Amino acid sequence: GDSVTQMEGPVTLSEEAFLTINCTYTATGYPSLFWYVQYPGEGLQLLLKATKADDKGSNKGFEATYRKETTSFHLEKGSVQVSDSAVYFCALRSTGNQFYFGTGTSLTVIP
Amino acid sequence: NAGVTQTPKFHILKTGQSMTLQCAQDMNHGYMSWYRQDPGMGLRLIYYSAAAGTTDKEVPNGYNVSRLNTEDFPLRLVSAAPSQTSVYLCASSYELAVEETQYFGPGTRLLVL
Numbered sequence: 001g002d003s004v005t006q007m008e009g010p011v012t013l014s015e016e017a018f019l020t021i022n023c024t025y026t027a028t029g030y031p032s033l034f035w036y037v038q039y040p041g042e043g044l045q046l047l048l049k050a051t052k053a054d055d056k057g058s059n060k061g062f063e064a065t066y067r068k069e070t071t072s073f074h075l076e077k078g079s080v081q082v083s084d085s086a087v088y089f090c091a092l093r094s095t096g097n098q099f100y101f102g103t104g105t106s107l108t109v110i111p
Numbered sequence: 112n113a114g115v116t117q118t119p120k121f122h123i124l125k126t127g128q129s130m131t132l133q134c135a136q137d138m139n140h141g142y143m144s145w146y147r148q149d150p151g152m153g154l155r156l157i158y159y160s161a162a163a164g165t166t167d168k169e170v171p172n173g174y175n176v177s178r179l180n181t182e183d184f185p186l187r188l189v190s191a192a193p194s195q196t197s198v199y200l201c202a203s204s205y206e207l208a209v210e211e212t213q214y215f216g217p218g219t220r221l222l223v224l
Contacts, residue, residue, distance in 0.1 A: 032210045043200065044154075044215040051210040089153065093209050097142065097161070099202075103153035 002027040006090040006102030013080055013109050021075040021105045023064075023090035031092040033057075033066050033073040038087045038104075047075075047088070080109045113137050115216035117201050123222045124191045132186045132219050134201030141206030143184040144213070145176065147197040154200065160184055161206055191223045 007022040025033065035047040035057070048057030053068035062077045073090060090102040118133045136143065144159035160166045160178040173195060175187045184203075188195055198220050202213040 030209075034212060036215075043217040044202075046212045046214075049210075049212060093211075095209055097206065097209060098159075099144070099156070099213060101146075101154040103151065 002031070002092060002094045002098070002100050004090050004092055004100050004102040006088075007105055008103070010106040010108060013107070015082055015109055015111050016079045017109075019075070019077040019080045019084075019107070021088055021090075021107070023073045023075065023102060025071050025073065025090075025092050025100075027071075027092055027094055027100075029095035031094050033064070034091040034093070035062070035064055035073070035075050036089040036091060036101075038089065040086070044089065080107075082109045082111055085109050115201055115203055115214050117199075117216035117219050119219060120217070121220045121222075123224065124188070125224055126192060128191050130188050130191065130221075132188075132199055132201075132221070134184045134186065134216060135182050136184075136203040136214070137182065138203060138214065139181060140203035140214070141181065142213075143178065143201065143203045145174075145184070145186045146200045146202065147195075148200055148218070149197050157199075158186065188221075193223045195221065196223045197221060 003026045032051045034049045036044045037047045038044045048059040050057040050066035056065045064075045087104045089104045115136045141162045145157040146154040158176045163181045198218045201216040204213040205211040
């Protein structure tokens with residue numbers, strides 16, 4: 001069945017460091033891929049998405065590219081800030097319209 | 112436009128008690144779902160509904176839902192157990208649109224003693 005595997009955390013970085021959170025997926029057909037972010041005490045919100053192969057989603061300095069050949073959707077940011085501390089979830093929406101989530105990666109950015 | 116709302120924010124139940132968690136959305140979304148979020152487990156789908164009048168389940172025991180209209184999707188814990196202690200998230204999205212995201216409510220934190 002369809003599934004998402006993402007890098008386990010927690011991840012701790014210094015401010016202005018480079019961030020990569022790995023995400024790979026298994027799916028039939030052509031799913032859409034998403035990154036959600038959950039800030040402390042808040043609900044999940046969409047960070048970015050990509051709906052077809054080679055698309056790049058971007059928002060708030062974060063980027064992720066839909067790589068069908070490697071079935072990956074890694075999240076990157078060139079320079080993290082303390083305000084980026086949150087839990088990040090990779091997800092896919094299958095062609096059957098079901099959503100599948102990774103286990104989440106907790107990020108802490110220290111000044 | 113309030114988006115997805117959930118009540119209550121927090122509740123304590125005793126084992127064996129029943130309770131209904133409320134979820135509503137005002138975006139005319141056909142697809143609604145309930146997840147539970149536990150540390151290290153990510154989000155686990157409990158129930159979903161593709162449209163008003165329909166429901167389907169992923170985890171059969173201990174939960175029940177109804178979808179009488181487009182806006183509301185309440186989740187009922189029939190006889191609460193400590194294993195149901197979790198944060199419950201409700202979400203909605205446009206149906207039959209693979210590129211569409213889900214919109215999440217703020218969650219209900221439930222403690223079963």
